[in-house]
Amino acid sequence: MMARLSMLLRSYRAAMLIYPQSFRARFGDEMAELAAERIARARRSGRVAVGREAAALLIDLVRTAPAEWSYAARAERPAAVHATPRDNMDIVIQDLRFAVRGLLRRPAFTVVAALTLALGIGANTAIFSVVNAILIRPIPYPNGDRMVTIWGVQGTQGQNGVVYADYLEWRAQNRTFEDMGAYRGQSVNLTGGDTPDRVFGMFVDASFLRLVGATPIQGRVFTDAETQIATKAPVAVITAETWQSRFGSDRAIIGRTLVLNGQPHTVVGVTRPHVQTPFGAPDVFLPIPYYPNASGLQRGTRGISALGTLKPGVSFENAQRDLRALAKQQEDAYPATNKGFGVELQSLKDQLVGSSRTPIYIVFGAVFIVLLIACANVANLQLARGAARHRELSVRAALGAGRGRIAQQLLTESLLLSLAGGGAGLALAALGTKYLATILVDSLPLGADIRVDGPALLFAFTVSIVSGVLFGVAPAWKASRTNVQDMLRARTGAAGYGHAATRNTLVVVQLALSLALLSCAGLLTRSLMELQRVRTGFDTKNLMTAQFRLPAVKYDTPDKIWAMFDRAVIEIRAVPGVQSAALVRAFPLSGNGESYPVTIEGRAPVAVGDAPNVQVNSITPQYFSTMGIPRLAGRDFGASDTRTALPVIVVNDELAKKTWPNTSAIGKRIQLTGDDRWWTIVGVVGGTKHFTLSENPLLQAYIPHAQRPQIFTTLAVRTTGDPLLLSKSIREAIWRVDRDQPVWGVRPMDQLLDSAVGAPKLIVRLTVGFATVALLLGAIGIYGVLSYTMSQRIQEVGIRIALGAESRQVVRMVVGEGMRIVGVAIAIGLAGSFAAAQLLRSQLFGVGPADVLTFSIVTVLLGLVAMLACYLPARRASRVDPMVALRAD
Amino acid sequence: MAPDPRGQLPLTAVVLHILLALTDGERHGYAIAQEIEETTAGEIRTGPGTLYGSIQRMLAASLVEETAPRRRAADDDERRRYYRLTAFGKRVLELELQRLSRIVRVARAKRLLHDTVGA
Incomplete structure (x- = not known):
């Protein structure tokens, strides 16, 4: 947490670069101090608050930066003859009008740039909605943040069930829990209808229903007495969904008798809809004494699951110490059954989402790389355009626009563009989330629902602003530094040279990131292939399975x-x-x-x-x-x-x-x-x-x-x-x-095999998809740069051809130049790949993070695609008519 | 030079609150932000950019001034700068408050605004 905070502050410091130097020098330290205090205070209210504060700081930064530029610009030339707009808002509106006009004047550029951004922002928002649903949103229980799972420990092996008798003593004697609940899910036979049916039963005590917020909408839930072994009452509570689908929301359901596992139970209540337990959404709740496994509730058998809510202010460690002391007493009191039995706690949220954290972050990382590449692409487009707009900017500078003013104008354009991209991205995200929700439906804990909600909108907005700044800063910086005289004197053609280094750097970054992402996707793919090749030890063809459980009463x-x-x-x-x-x-x-x-x-x-x-x-x-x-x-x-x-x-x-x-x-x-x-x-x-x-x-x-x-x-x-x-x-x-015997789970073996590789397959599908997008964007990047360079050097090429160079030589020259950039990118990208692959280690099966074969394949793939991207502009250059080329400009 | 304090009116909400926060004496930036947040019950939260952007303009307009560097106590944070109201700033604040109270009077007369008892 500490490290993350200082990183946040460092990023804030870095982000302050969007202010003019004078402002930063005077107020930078004080601002950083204020930001630090704010974040430190937010930290006390948890991770969500820190995120919200960081977003607020960022918005503040972006909102005030233009005003500071214009302030600095006015301060720079106090005697300027042009009218000083009375209000910052005037400047902003003026800039916006300029920006809209500028973007509309070049529809092709605007559409390409906005779509590229829409892709990046949309994909990020869609994946963020998954991150939000699973990792950020609190679990949907009253006091979910204080809920823990209580595990049994046997010797060195943790995460076992607990003994019901032990649980009852813990519940009565502990000093750290508000309440505890016991539960055990199992299929239940429901008979008396046309065909025998299997329903999902949950055997619980009354407190469990309170803990998971299973309030009644009809009748009542269990009383504490009804779920005790001594007084075991033949009652049942059904969920709203069961009431609706199985009993047509019949008002007369209360008091009706259902035959469950061969025994009559009286329905005493219907719960609210969407009641979730850590093991899914059951159809019917039964008192825990009816749990049919004969030894399930006896001393010595770890037959049940337990969870609890800590008292407010009680730390996790204290609660664990409290229960461990009780378990130790039990070990002494019942040596025959409790020898070596211990207890451990895990936050309920951790239990439910812990294992999905790494895969989700991997996919989130992948999609973030796609966004970076998209930003680099748009920055390059902007630079190319900046060169073409050189004259316009020069004239404005000559007429008295300060450096800050021009930079501000360009930044406004970028922001407008990125917000347009963000808007289109939201539409993509809405589609993407729908798709993700359908493929993830079976793997979501507690029925988490994936949608583009408030936080996702805020995320999309923030990402749009940040990317607008990211790809707008380089062009704005360039434009603000050029000397007016040089600008006016320069020929249009030569203007592009000043940008070559920046543009090449951006392409190198793009290709290197693509390569790193491709390597990760490649490793995950190979890992999945290894997994699918695993020998199960039996013949999986034409094999079929079905399950049934006999009612213990019969x-x-x-x-x-x-x-x-x-x-x-x-x-x-x-x-x-x-x-x-x-x-x-x-x-x-x-x-x-x-x-x-x-x-x-x-x-x-x-x-x-x-x-x-x-x-x-x-x-x-x-x-x-x-x-x-x-x-x-x-x-x-x-x-x-x-x-x-x-x-x-x-x-x-x-x-x-x-x-x-x-x-x-x-x-x-x-x-x-x-x-x-x-x-x-x-x-x-x-x-x-x-x-x-x-x-x-x-x-x-x-x-x-x-x-x-x-x-x-x-x-x-x-x-x-x-x-x-x-x-x-x-x-x-x-x-x-x-x-009367229900039969369920009738499945061919193929289906079981499919679901055994379901999660890795999903991650592979997403990372490979994002890596492909990254590769395409990277290829477009190098294609764009080379095409642009060639169009600037058309005269040189024309002279070469006039002097007798063959088209093959021209192609070789141009492709060679492009591939030099690609070479640098591959070197950096491979280093990045090795580093990134380390993060995947826990997700890999049968392949190491430094797999030479995978890295070779993706490098060759990237090389080939990049070469094709270089070849197209090269071929165009080689076909130039020398006379046309020489006459140009 | 004696600039007309009326030229500064109306004040933006942030500037007004900064002036109000400084009426009790000198403060550093963080304390100003804190006081604004408290007195407005969290309605106005000034981000660093908003706060210091305003302070920059207020310094330029001589509404506030930086206090002379003080002898620092050992635990005083070196980065801290303190600001206080100038006489001009005080005058501008008074004029702005008079202006606002006139508006409130009008609103009362038109029965748009009711006193909340005990508030």
């Missing part, structure tokens, strides 16, 4: 669950078009999955947190052959592996090799935390990617569904043709076993 014994599963597999295998089928508790890349620490027979016990953490899955026989997971040793499960038979387990080669590097794993025994049985290893299979494509090889183990039947499971179906065609018949097959 399937209340392991035998009933297993009987249902067994029959379901038989029914599905009989569906025409199904090659093979099996059940798996957590399908790879579906987001489900559980890991336990395991104990290995015959090894010394290790500390909690150090035990190998193994991802364990329950499957039916033929899962491996259905998925195409290679069997490396031993056997698959069979019909004889029943609940009463010897507990057997299959491990992946990673687990086998890590644990028994020198001997076979077959016949060894391991124990899973939370299960007393010793499981004998009967087979070894290949590993699969389970949670993400970029994860390191996991330690994995499989146990037979029959030996530990649980109510939730997933289908794995290998089909002979297009898997989507079978979704209906697969549902029906399950309904033949239980016609």
Whole structure:
């Protein structure tokens, strides 16, 4: 924060350059002091206030600069004969009138420049609206800024769920929280309608509803008594959306009975619309004691999620210390279940948006580079035009306009142009935000909505002003420094030479920035390609999955669950078009999955947190052959592996090799935390990617569904043709076993793979898009400069041709000149690329930030495009008729 | 030279408030900005450019002057310059306030303005 503040102040100092020197020398220090005090004060009210203050300072700067120039100009020539406008406003209006006239006189220039700026400003505003929606806007809860997520810690592993019993004690005994809430989301079966349905249920206590602001619009929400284990009341609260879509906003909904997970619940209330929880927007709220996982609320099970609101003025650290002390007491009081259990806090906002911060900043950085390049382009256009307007400016100077006055006039023009560009940019931004909102809809936390709102408008305005100053300063500076006599004496043709250095510098900057951006886009693209090439460990073609969860009330014994599963597999295998089928508790890349620490027979016990953490899955026989997971040793499960038979387990080669590097794993025994049985290893299979494509090889183990039947499971179906065609018949097959059983998440594997690379793909799409725009603008830049230089040197070229130079030689000369500029740009751009790539490090997979191949490809690409851009003016120059050229001017 | 104070009227809002802020004695720029913000309940926030731009013109018009460099206390910020009202500035302020109160009187007479009790 401190560093950022001093940077802000340094930028403010730099921005003061838009004032005349005399003013800066007299008041600069005092102004900086005032700005520093303002920012320091804003800082106490948070980051948003600092941003607002910075914007206010900037607007103040830009608003007052023209007046100071005119003041300085009048002071410079106090005896000037021209009438001194009585009021600054007169000057501004006069300048505006001039500017409008000047811009209209050159419509081509104006349109090109305004469109270039519109592109830059529009793209920036659109991306800013995402930054604003996700990173800046406070989370939509009452007191959201004081809300924290309460995580369980086990040994060294943080971010676990918490134990419900522990939570109740924390809630009663803490001194730092205003309130805490507990919740756990899970799909719920809603029966009684035409087809069984699955709805998104949230099992909560009454305080959770208060914390997330789920106020009722009909009836009431839960009372504290209703959500306690001892008094567990069969009630339900539905959301406004559910009330509307499922019950047609029926007024008689209160008091109606819904069958949820096989149990009748009375609807007592309807919440307001748009209620969000950290895990999405649920359809129905149920009291937390109804959470169906049998052990979910018991001591020792980290079954629930918890959040809380700190008391005003309580620091994060104090609250954490408070809860940790309570957790320590619990560790002593319940050594059997709480050994090694700790607690940690995370700000809720951080939990919700933390992981999207870097990708968003990457895209924001990319789009900002595009804006810089666009500004450089317009500055170059202005310079070219400034040269052409040389005579006009000279005449005005001779008639008594001071240097400051002319500079001010040019700056006014720039600002007008950039505001026009900004206006058009807003239209682009409105389109862009709509597009972004549709592609981001699934990845937005708390239903954040992306739109061009007040802050975005302010942002667009500020960016317009800043870019107007950015691309206006160089031309204004140039114009104000030229000597009147030189100006008038000079021939139009020669005037351009004075600007050559500035123009070339701008082009170098443009191309270097393009190259840096291209390199980043290239690295991200290669990283995505690597990710898509990752071997999942199973055959993804013609593979299909669907999920279902049995109601615990109806399937209340392991035998009933297993009987249902067994029959379901038989029914599905009989569906025409199904090659093979099996059940798996957590399908790879579906987001489900559980890991336990395991104990290995015959090894010394290790500390909690150090035990190998193994991802364990329950499957039916033929899962491996259905998925195409290679069997490396031993056997698959069979019909004889029943609940009463010897507990057997299959491990992946990673687990086998890590644990028994020198001997076979077959016949060894391991124990899973939370299960007393010793499981004998009967087979070894290949590993699969389970949670993400970029994860390191996991330690994995499989146990037979029959030996530990649980109510939730997933289908794995290998089909002979297009898997989507079978979704209906697969549902029906399950309904033949239980016609009340909802089935959801019917998806082909391709879709799961797609969403596994969804986020990186989005970043690649945006950065590649912006890099392409940057490259085009850069190419236009060098094309413009070369065309202009050649038009100024047409006589020289004419003489060369007259003296016998062949057109090939002329082309080579011109292209050579252009490529010298490109060469400098590439050298600087590559250095920039290496630096920028370091910032991407955390987002790269399978490719280093200094990837020579990527850098080579983008350099060649930039070189080729730039060469083409140089070739066009070169060819035009080589075709010049020497007689026409010599007669010109 | 004795310039006519009436030539300075009407004052801009910022200039008026700077003059008002200086009636209690000399102040440095930041203190002036602070007082303006407080007395106008945040309605007028003068940015550095606005404030010092006005001060520059007020110095030139002799409405205010910089105080003679003082012996500095050890903790006095070296950059701080203090400004105070000149006699001319005081006169201009008086005239402006009279002008404003005449306007207020007219408004009252036309019942456009009501006294708020206890305000």
